[in-house]
Amino acid sequence: MAASKGPLEGLKVLDLSTIVAGSTASSLLADFGAEVVKIERPGSGDPLRNWGPFVNDISLWWKVHSRNKKSITLNLNSDEGRGICRRLVCQSDVVIEGFRPGVMERWELGPTELHDLNPGLVILRYSGFGQSGPYKDRPGFGTIAECMSGYVGMTGFPNSPPVLPPVPLADEIAGVFGAMSGMMALYHRDTVEQGKGQVVDLSLFEPLFRLCIPHITMYDQLQINRERVGNDFPDAAPRSLYKTGDDKWLGLSATSQRTFESLAGAMGMPQLLDRPEFRDNPSRLENRDALNDELDGWIRDKNLDDIMEQLIPAGGVVGPVYDVKQIMEDPHYHARNDIVELDDPDLGKTKLLGIVPKFSDTPGKVEHTGPSLGEHNYVIYGSWLDMGEDQISDLIKKGVF
Numbered sequence: 001m002a003a004s005k006g007p008l009e010g011l012k013v014l015d016l017s018t019i020v021a022g023s024t025a026s027s028l029l030a031d032f033g034a035e036v037v038k039i040e041r042p043g044s045g046d047p048l049r050n051w052g053p054f055v056n057d058i059s060l061w062w063k064v065h066s067r068n069k070k071s072i073t074l075n076l077n078s079d080e081g082r083g084i085c086r087r088l089v090c091q092s093d094v095v096i097e098g099f100r101p102g103v104m105e106r107w108e109l110g111p112t113e114l115h116d117l118n119p120g121l122v123i124l125r126y127s128g129f130g131q132s133g134p135y136k137d138r139p140g141f142g143t144i145a146e147c148m149s150g151y152v153g154m155t156g157f158p159n160s161p162p163v164l165p166p167v168p169l170a171d172e173i174a175g176v177f178g179a180m181s182g183m184m185a186l187y188h189r190d191t192v193e194q195g196k197g198q199v200v201d202l203s204l205f206e207p208l209f210r211l212c213i214p215h216i217t218m219y220d221q222l223q224i225n226r227e228r229v230g231n232d233f234p235d236a237a238p239r240s241l242y243k244t245g246d247d248k249w250l251g252l253s254a255t256s257q258r259t260f261e262s263l264a265g266a267m268g269m270p271q272l273l274d275r276p277e278f279r280d281n282p283s284r285l286e287n288r289d290a291l292n293d294e295l296d297g298w299i300r301d302k303n304l305d306d307i308m309e310q311l312i313p314a315g316g317v318v319g320p321v322y323d324v325k326q327i328m329e330d331p332h333y334h335a336r337n338d339i340v341e342l343d344d345p346d347l348g349k350t351k352l353l354g355i356v357p358k359f360s361d362t363p364g365k366v367e368h369t370g371p372s373l374g375e376h377n378y379v380i381y382g383s384w385l386d387m388g389e390d391q392i393s394d395l396i397k398k399g400v401f
Contacts, residue, residue, distance in 0.1 A: 005033040005362070005364070005365065006031065006032035006033030006034075006359070006362050006363065006364030006365065007032055007033060007359065007362040007364075008029055008032045008033040008034040009033035009034075009362075010033075010035075011029065011033070011034040011035065011093050011094070011186075012034070012035050012037070012091060012092045012093050012094070013026055013029050013030075013034050013035065013036045013037065013092065013093065013094045013095075013096065014037055014039065014088055014089060014092040014094070014095045014096070015036055015037065015038045015039065015069070015095075015096045016039050016076075016085075016095065016096060016097040016098070016099075017096050017097055017098035017126055018046050018047055018048065018098055019046065019047055019048050019098075019171070020048070020065070020142065020168045020171035020172060020175065021098060021126045021142065021170075021171040021172075021174040021175050021178065021202070021204060022096040022097070022098045022124065022126045022175065022178065023038075023046070023048065023065055023066065023175070024065070024171065024172050024174070024175020024176065024178070024179075025096055025124060025174075025175040025176075025178030025179040025182065026038070026069065026096055026179075027065055027066065027067065027068070027069070027175070028175065028176065028179040029094070029179055029182070030067070030068035030069050031067075031068060031355050031364045031365075031366070032355075032359075032362070032364040033362070033364060033365075034094075035070070036068065036069045036070065037069070037070050037072055037088070037376070037380055037384075038066060038069045038070065038071050038072070038371075039072060039073075039074045039076070039085070039088075040071055040072070040073050040074075040373060040374070041073070041075070041076075042073040042074070042075050042374070042396075042399055042400075042401060043073075045071075045073075045373040046062070046066075048061055048062050048065060048066070049062045049373070055346075055347055056346055056347070058346050058347070062370045063344070063346075063347065063350070063352075063369040063370045064352050064353065064369065064370070065370065066369075066370030066371065067352065067366055067367075067368065067369050067370055068366060068367050068368065069370065069371065070371060070375070070376035070379070070380055071370075071371040071372065071373055071374055071375050071376055072374060072376055072377050072380050072381065072401070073373060073374040073377060073396075073401045074400070074401060075399055075400050075401075076107060076109075078399075078400055080395075080398075080400050081400050082107050082108065082109060084381075084385070084395075084400070085109060086109070086113075086114075086117055087384075087385050088384060088385070089109075089114050089117055089118055089121065090117050090118050091384045091385075092118065092121060093120070093121070093122065093186065094121070094122045094123075094124065094182055094186070095114065095121060095122070095123050095124070096124045096126070096178070096182075097123070097124070097125055097126065098125075098126035098127065099127075100127060100128075100137065100139065101125075101127055101130075101131045101136045101137065102137075104125075111123055111125075111199045115197065118197070119195060119196055119197060120189055120195045120196065120197045121197040122182055122185040122186055122189065122197045122198065122200065123197070123198075123199045123200065124178050124181070124182050124200045124202060125199060125200065125201055125202060126174065126178065126202050126203075126204070127140065127202075127203060127204070128140015128141065128144065128145065128203065128204050128205070129203050129204075129205065130201055130202075130203035130206065131201045132201070140203075140204055140205070141171075141204070142168045142169065142170035142171035142172075142174075142204055143164060143170075144204075144205070145170035145171075145174075145203070145204035145205035145208060146164060146165060146169060146170045146208060147164075148205050149170065149205045149206075149208040149209040149212060150209060150212045150215060150226070151165075151169070151170075151208050151209075151211075151212055152164055152165075153226075153228075154212070154215075154226045154227070154228060154229075155228065156228040156230070157228055157229075157230040158227065158228055158229065158230065160228070162228065169208065170204050170205065170207070170208045171204060173207045173208050173211065174202055174203075174204050174207045174208075176207070177202060177207040177210075178200070178202050181200045181202070182200065185197065185198050185200055232288060232292075233253075233255060234285075235285070236255035236256075236281055236284075236285070237255070237281065237284040237285050237288045237291060238252060238253070238254050238255075238260070238263075238284065238288070238291050238292065238295055239252070239253040239254070239255050240252065240292060240295075241321065242292075242295060242296055242299040242300070243296075243299070243300060244299055244300065244302060244303060244304040244307060245299075245300055245301050245302050245303055246303045246304055248304040248320060248321070249320070249321035250299060250304060250307060250318055250319070250320060250321070251318065251319050251320070251321060252295065252299075252316075252317070252318045253317045253318075254316075254317060255281070257280065257281065259315065259317055260273075260278075260284070261273060262314060262315035262316065263311070263315075263316050263317075265314060266310060266311045266313075266314030266315065266316045267298055267310075267311070267316075269294070269298065272291075272294065277290060277291075278291055304320055308320070327339075328351070336354075336358070337354045337355070338353065338354045338356070339351050339352070339353065339354055340352060340353075340354045340366050342366060342368065342369060344368075344369045346369075346372075347369070350369065352366065352369065354366065374396075374401065377392055377396065377401055378392055381401070
């Protein structure tokens with residue numbers, strides 16, 4: 001029988017980051033069983049708690065993004081608070097921080113000091129532009145990373161302004177890279193370096209830049225400066241969105257020769273394969289507008305469901321453009337447990353995203369939503385540092401916790 005906690009059970013993660021990037025990394029680790037302790041500023045907590053929308057004055061962003069984590073409060077601006085942080089570091093496998101470069105060093109919590117305390121520690125350091133380079137001291141949020149990665153410059157339609165994504169894309173991709181690189185560093189620690197940890201330097205712009213491949217090589221070799229092309233894919237065709245006869249939108253991709261041949265047959269238009277302008281991908285790219293016109297003419301007179309029923313059995317790679325209501329109603333999402341329901345003390349019964357990806361033996365579990373501020377002060381300071389309740393209460397009164 002599969003274990004419920006996940007493959008990272010026993011891993012201890014201390015999360016000093018705020019808002020999205022580092023919190024995405026720790027959220028992924030927590031989903032798979034790591035004990036993630038979120039350090040928050042006493043009184044105000046993580047700024048993510050102020051992101052709307054709200055239910056009963058509680059941020060839904062916080063509830064979802066900080067699920068499975070434990071919240072403690074600690075004033076890192078005080079000497080006593082930093083001393084307690086060092087003691088927590090000694091109990092940790094991973095520390096995640098997202099301060100501007102130099103802040104942790106000024107607090108005497110930089111990598112040198114932390115590795116002196118805990119040589120096996122893996123330190124994930126998030127910042128806008130990384131720990132080195134001429135921009136390292138600039139403030140940076142994900143929006144600027146999206147702009148400077150090249151992603152936003154390519155997004156949108158020709159002759160229209162560039163378009164920002166509607167989610168904190170750069171932050172969340174940086175979070176995925178952080179969780180991945182943290183696991184790599186732990187693997188190296190435990191299999192190669194005999195217990196030696198290391199620092200992982202994570203900017204917000206580079207993970208998204210890494211996914212904008214192979215644009216650097218295209219520019220270097222061919223001087224191609226990628227421009228906005230709307231919903232088309234610049235390097236293979238057809239791939240776009242098409243409006244159906246019942247006023248819905250269909251996504252279609254036939255970017256390999258075999259899938260295009262299957263599509264033409266499924267549409268009852270095998271003659272497309274005989275036309276020289278559509279015979280292979282270079283030809284289809286050169287005549288992309290004409291090809292889109294052919295597809296649009298076939299799709300726009302048919303209902304979405306009818307199109308799906310005709311094309312999918314024949315190998316057509318198509319799908320509807322969903323909104324969240326349609327996602328919530330889709331049986332495939334439910335069959336894969338992609339939407340789970342919890343009984344939350346603040347929200348009551350509430351649905352949220354399930355665990356991704358799916359492990360066969362150690363699948364992980366959503367145990368609870370984001371905790372209240374300092375909810376786990378007594379539990380963590382007691383179990384990690386052997387503090388008594390009276391001592392913890394006194395430190396809360398002093399403003400250290």
